[in-house]
Amino acid sequence: MTDLSKIKCFLLDMDGTVTIGNELLPGAAEFLKYLKESGRDYLFMTNNSSKNSDDYVQKMRGLGIACNPIDVMTSGEATVNYLYSLKPKARVYLMGTPELEKQFLDYKFILTDENPDFVVLGFDKTLTYEKLVIGCDLIRAGVPYIATHPDFNCPMPNDAYIPDCGAMMELIKASTGKMPKVIGKPNREIVESVFRKRCQYKPEEFAMVGDRLYTDVKTGINAGITSILVLSGEATMKDVNESDVKPTYIFKGVGEIYEYLKEKDGIGVSCVVNS
Incomplete structure (x- = not known):
């Protein structure tokens, strides 16, 4: 030990x-x-892949804690790193927030629904039915499917919860019969x-x-x-x-x-x- x-x-x-x-x-x-x-x-x-490291840096600094982007690792950043190790500048169909989109664009990934190399699901607070339809079609067609993390619920103040990435994974599984490779904790x-x-x-x-x-x-x-x-x-x-x-x-x-x-x-x- x-x-x-x-x-x-x-x-x-x-x-x-x-x-x-x-x-x-x-x-x-x-x-x-x-x-x-x-x-x-x-x-x-x-x-939490709905935010990027800059959001957490601001939060911790606001609480008086020394923090820089290098001091934060989100499941979104880990997913970006994982995909970059497989195929830099890959074509990605992303179901995620604008903050997660920025992380992918910063690494020069091409975000598209046309012939993507990967489908990626994050904690998408901007999820729409159209996004789900496109994502499920691609997953059924055999495009490799990645999720940022498996949490079913995201805790909120006053002991409340909202559906997280894991709940979205189950919805997609019900439609496609497939589960993703998961990167986060x-x-x-x-x-x-x-x-x-x-x-x-x-x-x-x-x-x-x-x-x-x-x-x-x-x-x-x-x-x-x-x-x-x-x-x-x-x-x-x-x-x-x-x-x-x-x-x-x-x-x-x-x-x-x-x-x-x-x-x-x-x-x-x-x-x-x-x-």
Whole structure:
């Protein structure tokens, strides 16, 4: 088991881990500040492909957190990286928001419904019936089909939810009988994009931190890196006990990780460690 104090880059889920809505969770500001002060690093990782990194940079800076585009990885960016590794400047039929379209255009992909090399489904808040008809026709015809992430619902303020990419995948499956290759959490491809973005670190120097077992913790397991569950969001200890997905470490929240690291660094809270 990796000594947590030796981790050099923490990959951080956002909602339920660092933020709740437009507010920081307790201890998050201190935790992020200490990572930088102690020579460590962090990167925000989100499955939300309806926005791009600039949106998250603005959000975190608005909350007083140092953040640049290089400090964010969305499932949309990971999908762009994955497709670029397969075929630069490919022709793509994209079901996504204008923000996701911009990411594809920045990489010189050709967005078209004529003879595309790939069909890509994102968290498309601008989804129309026309888009679905075209996408389903292409998928039935055998065009390779990619989705940015598998989440069924996107959390909103006041414990509300709206349909996310996974729900759209099920709609398309009902029509075509086909499911896509998925890039975002919990799949390894999104972490491989992070490895390229933070190439100065070895895989064993990364840790995935999040509040969901089936996405965040499973991402760490699938990528072969340390996984940390925080109990500040969705998952509970009851969920851990009933799940076959087991994190390496469990903390109440990122504020407790901060206290733990300070103690390990000799500045100092304890956590549950799974063997």
